[in-house]
Amino acid sequence: xxxxxxxxxxxxxxxxxxxxxxxxxxxxxxxxxxxxxxxxxxxxxxxxxxxxxxxxxxxxxxxxxxxxxxxxxxxxxxxxxxxxxxxxxxxxxxxxxxxxxxxxxxxxxxxxxxxxxxxxxxxxxxxxxxxxxxxxxxxxxxxxxxxxxxxxxxxxxxxxxxxxxxxxxxxxxxxxxxxxxxxxxxxxxxxxxxxxxxxxxxxxxxxxxxxxxxxxxxxxxxxxxxxxxxxxxxxxxxxxxxxxxxxxxxxxxxxxxxxxxxxxxxxxxxxxxxxxxxxxxxxxxxxxxxxxxxxxxxxxxxxxxxxxxxxxxxxxxxxxxxxx
Amino acid sequence: xxxxxxxxxxxxxxxxxxxxxxxxxxxxxxxxxxxxxxxxxxxxxxxxxxxxxxxxxxxxxxxxxxxxxxxxxxxxxxxxxxxxxxxxxxxxxxxxxxxxxxxxxxxxxxxxxxxxxxxxxxxxxxxxxxxxxxxxxxxxxxxxxxxxxxxxxxxxxxxxxxxxxxxxxxxxxxxxxxxxxxxxxxxxxxxxxxxxxxxxxxxxxxxxxxxxxxxxxxxxxxxxxxxxxxxxxxxxxxxxxxxxxxxxxxxxxxxxxxxxxxxxxxxxxxxxxxxxxxxxxxxxxxxxxxxxxxxxx
Numbered sequence: 001x002x003x004x005x006x007x008x009x010x011x012x013x014x015x016x017x018x019x020x021x022x023x024x025x026x027x028x029x030x031x032x033x034x035x036x037x038x039x040x041x042x043x044x045x046x047x048x049x050x051x052x053x054x055x056x057x058x059x060x061x062x063x064x065x066x067x068x069x070x071x072x073x074x075x076x077x078x079x080x081x082x083x084x085x086x087x088x089x090x091x092x093x094x095x096x097x098x099x100x101x102x103x104x105x106x107x108x109x110x111x112x113x114x115x116x117x118x119x120x121x122x123x124x125x126x127x128x129x130x131x132x133x134x135x136x137x138x139x140x141x142x143x144x145x146x147x148x149x150x151x152x153x154x155x156x157x158x159x160x161x162x163x164x165x166x167x168x169x170x171x172x173x174x175x176x177x178x179x180x181x182x183x184x185x186x187x188x189x190x191x192x193x194x195x196x197x198x199x200x201x202x203x204x205x206x207x208x209x210x211x212x213x214x215x216x217x218x219x220x221x222x223x224x225x226x227x228x229x230x231x232x233x234x235x236x237x238x239x240x241x242x243x244x245x246x247x248x249x250x251x252x253x254x255x256x257x258x259x260x261x262x263x264x265x266x267x268x269x270x271x272x273x274x275x276x277x278x279x280x281x282x283x284x285x286x287x288x289x290x291x292x293x294x295x296x297x298x299x300x301x302x303x304x305x306x307x308x309x310x311x312x313x314x315x316x317x318x319x320x321x322x323x324x
Numbered sequence: 325x326x327x328x329x330x331x332x333x334x335x336x337x338x339x340x341x342x343x344x345x346x347x348x349x350x351x352x353x354x355x356x357x358x359x360x361x362x363x364x365x366x367x368x369x370x371x372x373x374x375x376x377x378x379x380x381x382x383x384x385x386x387x388x389x390x391x392x393x394x395x396x397x398x399x400x401x402x403x404x405x406x407x408x409x410x411x412x413x414x415x416x417x418x419x420x421x422x423x424x425x426x427x428x429x430x431x432x433x434x435x436x437x438x439x440x441x442x443x444x445x446x447x448x449x450x451x452x453x454x455x456x457x458x459x460x461x462x463x464x465x466x467x468x469x470x471x472x473x474x475x476x477x478x479x480x481x482x483x484x485x486x487x488x489x490x491x492x493x494x495x496x497x498x499x500x501x502x503x504x505x506x507x508x509x510x511x512x513x514x515x516x517x518x519x520x521x522x523x524x525x526x527x528x529x530x531x532x533x534x535x536x537x538x539x540x541x542x543x544x545x546x547x548x549x550x551x552x553x554x555x556x557x558x559x560x561x562x563x564x565x566x567x568x569x570x571x572x573x574x575x576x577x578x579x580x581x582x583x584x585x586x587x588x589x590x591x592x593x594x595x596x597x598x599x600x601x602x603x604x605x606x607x608x609x610x611x612x613x614x615x616x617x618x619x620x621x
Contacts, residue, residue, distance in 0.1 A: 050435035057491025061465035142552030
């Protein structure tokens with residue numbers, strides 16, 4: 001027990017004090033030196049901890065992973081591109097790649113559409129701010145908790161029994177002759193069921209970003225379109241969407257990266273069973289269940305290669321925006 | 325373009341138009357209310373189920389709890405906190421998240437200060453390289469970092485996740501803070517230097533206090549990121565209950581309990597308490613954090 005108290009003290013006070021002490025000591029030493037080279041040394045002292053952490057936890061591991069992906073399971077000898085051949089031929093890997101493709105298209109499209117719809121709709125009612133708070137709320141919930149929430153929503157009892165899952169209960173009540181479904185087991189709909197849980201989590205994010213964009217459209221532009229007699233649908237399609245194009249692209253790119261990295265929701269809801277496997281979960285299994293570090297690394301490299309163009313596009317856009 | 329005269333012609337029918345307008349807005353209200361219901365109900369179902377006795381949760385839908393007889397209980401919370409390790413996991417989550425938020429924030433602030441206010445060769449290239457690291461998915465780092473942690477004897481200890489989260493959070497934190505620091509008026513720092521104040525004073529007395537909005541948004545963003553993280557904790561901490569944060573414990577409970585919904589929902593709700601409190605109390609910073617976070621994939 002005392003161990004945990006010590007740990008808590010270190011965690012809450014020790015870490016920040018250590019870091020403040022570091023920079024205080026650095027500045028004190030620089031002051032003692034009293035030489036003109038202060039200004040040459042100082043930046044590196046301030047950058048030091050950051051560069052060390054980045055080198056240790058991002059740069060070196062990324063390069064090392066690329067190398068490990070060319071080695072065998074236990075990283076003892078070179079196997080060339082065999083691990084990559086596995087990634088693109090193994091049946092479960094192909095299934096995971098297919099599912100990630102479904103995630104990429106469906107998840108991105110749904111989040112953008114719902115995000116835009118909620119941003120535009122909540123902008124037009126007086127209780128919009130309350131509605132936005134409700135839609136944003138799932139962003140505060142971990143994907144693990146969201147996984148529990150939606151497993152419960154999709155809960156299945158055989159036909160005739162009282163349904164405890166809300167989805168089956170609502171559908172049974174509304175549609176005559178509907179037989180309750182095991183949403184997380186029946187293929188191929190179960191991947192869509194997982195995606196919808198993720199959409200529930202992420203729509204608030206898209207809404208907030210798109211709403212900020214919407215608010216930056218000059219009021220006169222929309223007013224002019226209305227005065228010209230354009231209907232609201234037409235304004236949405238011809239004015240709002242074109243003006244929000246770059247914001248929509250940002251949301252879409254973030255969602256594409258999220259879809260490629262999808263892990264928590266799948267891990268908690270199905271653990272990739274019943275044909276719902278995704279590449280991030282497959283990598284985790286290759287690492288810990290199969291202990292094939294070569295294959296796991298090659299999956300990570302594939303993930304990086306898929307993400308790079310998307311992120312570069314996004315960063316490039318941010319840089320050009322920054323220079324404006 | 326419509327002129328003022330054309331607008332004036334419409335005035336007599338304004339009242340009629342208003343009534344028509346109100347009717348036309350019914351689908352709008354219906355849509356907003358329906359969306360809110362769909363977004364709120366899953367979380368509401370979770371909360372209600374966590375307060376119901378096990379026998380009822382297993383046999384009836386949570387919505388039936390709203391009609392009499394009302395039968396609610398806190399037993400599930402008591403059980404999940406004491407016998408399912410959620411109490412300890414809550415403390416673990418705090419012990420992981422607090423340093424894993426403070427550490428990258430301070431380290432990034434030092435670096436951002438150097439990038440924004442010091443001159444040194446290669447500065448801009450180095451900054452670009454740091455921002456470029458945003459493209460690296462953390463999956464790319466898991467195996468080598470795990471081996472490193474094992475070699476250092478850190479696997480399964482909190483410092484392992486403090487360090488890892490700090491490293492992963494840095495590119496975004498440096499990017500955000502540097503851009504904020506650069507936008508501070510240079511007169512502020514020049515006058516500080518004329519007064520003989522060193523960089524230490526300028527940083528802690530001027531730059532940090534004036535950057536509270538950016539730092540707060542970033543802190544909330546990083547806090548949520550770490551608090552809700554599953555993968556990093558799973559990989560570097562393993563499954564030991566003594567160090568597992570709530571996300572890992574809930575993941576294990578899902579496997580072991582399966583249909584024990586009254587306990588799973590209680591556990592999930594406990595894990596949501598702190599983020600929800602932040603969300604309600606600091607919504608402005610929360611939203612700013614999300615907006616800023618749109619570059620971090």
